[in-house]
């Protein structure tokens with residue numbers, strides 16, 4: 072057997088196993104009445120490209136993000152390569168088994184990078200290429216050396232892919248290879264006629280090397296014959312839907328449809344060109360697309376392997392459902408073979424009953440080929456975690472916003488050794504999120520040292536770009552921001568070289584990148600997001616820039632600790648703890664900050680206990696019980712987050728003057744308090760004492776009231792939850808606090824209502 076024949080035999084086996092695996096999963100007795108599903112057609116269209124990759128082209132230093140809906144074919148390959156057993160294949164979509172879509176956290180033994188939500192995994196993987204470049208430029212090693220990204224053609228409809236293609240740093244990534252499965256079908260439809268052309272144009276515009284595998288060698292040979300260009304023109308000018316229809320026609324009908332012309336006659340020249348092709352050979356000829364021609368695929372992979380200076384994309388035309396009874400059927404995305412259909416597949420692939428799960432016997436050419444292959448990528452053991460200091464020895468002004476405090480802490484970190492591990496990222500808001508001090512010290516990352524055009528002009532910020540820089544400045548694209556954090560936040564696991572990534576953006580635009588943030592966390596990346604400014608407190612900026620719903624997002628996103636500190640010292644403690652959690656791979660941090668100046672004097676003096684309380688989620692700042700004549704009947708608890716602490720303190724003064732006994736609690740993390748409710752002794756309960764059990768509470772934050780609305784229920788007391796429950800607008804801070812009912816007066820009113828006063 073030639074090498075190509077061996078690969079073809081393996082390809083058939085991969086096709087069979089992927090179809091059979093899904094078939095078997097759907098044949099399992101159902102206990103819940105749900106269909107299992109499994110994407111046989113999407114797997115089949117990628118079988119040839121995957122086979123050529125995993126059984127020939129892939130190097131041990133390559134890492135792969137697989138097209139999510141081809142996971143069965145990918146699992147079949149991992150099985151043939153000895154990394155999964157038959158029992159694993161049988162566990163497809165079973166609880167605890169192989170996931171529907173490749174998940175590096177759930178199936179770490181085989182999956183390099185998670186995919187599933189269209190476009191996100193692919194771009195995160197691409198930024199992995201940038202992360203490697205960054206590591207190398209900072210004294211690390213090029214592991215992995217190359218990122219191979221496989222995607223569906225309709226997947227490229229997702230705008231976040233285009234955002235990535237527009238990113239200047241990407242066009243230089245010679246360590247990135249994309250393989251697009253151009254089967255011209257999405258879930259519902261045949262893709263628009265202009266799409267394949269647009270795809271090529273879009274990558275070219277992004278500076279990529281574009282390689283197209285449109286037709287296979289058999290068709291190309293036909294095209295090369297005298298008059299053969301007519302066949303090419305016919306195939307390439309017909310609407311995509313018409314071509315897809317040809318794939319579905321029975322042998323006899325196909326010739327007629329191909330050579331027929333509008334007036335009912337035939338194209339005689341074309342007919343002559345195909346005269347020596349038998350009816351039953353015609354479907355295979357017409358369906359001879361480049362993405363199933365292993366020899367062409369191998370050539371394309373080899374050429375891509377030579378490219379050093381720019382990314383490559385291979386646009387490979389394929390057939391969705393290739394080799395299966397529903398090949399090319401426009402509705403085949405969700406189809407699963409019937410019993411009769413799988414028998415037809417079995418017959419066509421020559422699989423004997425009882426040998427459905429069989430591997431290649433040891434003495435076969437296929438088995439010998441497998442044994443001779445280089446190993447697949449395995450991530451190196453992670454280097455020691457960067458040490459995060461206990462303190463940065465920074466002092467803070469008497470009036471300071473939490474955003475300014477962040478800038479100071481980060482600049483201070485830039486003077487310490489831990490700063491070497493920190494990399495910051497911003498989507499064009501580095502200066503307005505207070506990164507300037509850090510950037511001046513550590514510089515801006517660019518693979519080349521670049522001339523600072525403003526070097527001789529006095530500037531508050533030095534735009535010093537070079538390979539040692541530690542701030543990555545992206546264009547305005549929040550998906551790119553989070554997906555780059557996803558890549559930088561996974562270098563410990565993927566490259567064995569941990570980083571401490573910090574991304575900054577305006578809080579309202581967290582929702583713009585939310586899917587990407589979700590993906591980054593889902594994929595297991597660890598990073599810090601500093602979202603500032605937030606809330607209506609950036610008053611004159613108006614509603615388009617004021618965030619309302621983000622606190623709820625902070626509470627609900629898994630693996631992400633959400634904090635919103637009130638005082639400067641708290642920012643330092645929380646950021647250091649967050650970086651430590653990243654270093655120890657525990658969780659990511661979402662720090663929601665404000666530009667509102669805050670009087671620091673009311674802050675409690677720093678102490679070990681105070682620091683622990685801030686990190687645990689909150690503390691009592693003002694104790695109503697200290698007042699003479701305290702009685703629970705006239706007591707009220709004010710729970711405030713971030714900038715609202717100032718309002719709560721003012722409200723407490725007014726309430727105290729009128730004979731009430733308010734305590735003020737600072738909630739540094741609604742998230743921590745909420746999560747803590749499942750503990751045997753919730754931290755929230757430790758904040759109040761036994762004699763305060765029935766005291767009602769008012770909560771207030773600069774964001775939707777819902778994020779603190781659980782407090783009353785958790786403590787079993789009446790609550791009025793104040794917050795910003797509609798969209799923001801321009802004004803002064805007092806205007807807006809008054810309008811949205813979160814100022815001291817509103818807190819006083821709410822407290823009086825709870826105390827039963829008019």
Ligand SMILES: Cc1ncc(C[n+]2csc(CCOP(=O)(O)OP(=O)(O)O)c2C)c(N)n1
Nearest residue numbers: 113140187188189223224225226256257258
């Ligand atoms: C963000 C997102 N939106 C929608 C879907 C549902 N979906 C799954 S596959 C698919 C079509 C994918 O088409 P394509 O990328 O061409 O893949 P293939 O044809 O290879 O199956 C859609 C819309 C999804 N997985 N992710």
Ligand SMILES: [Mg+2]
Nearest residue numbers: 223224225256
């Ligand atoms: Mg497709």
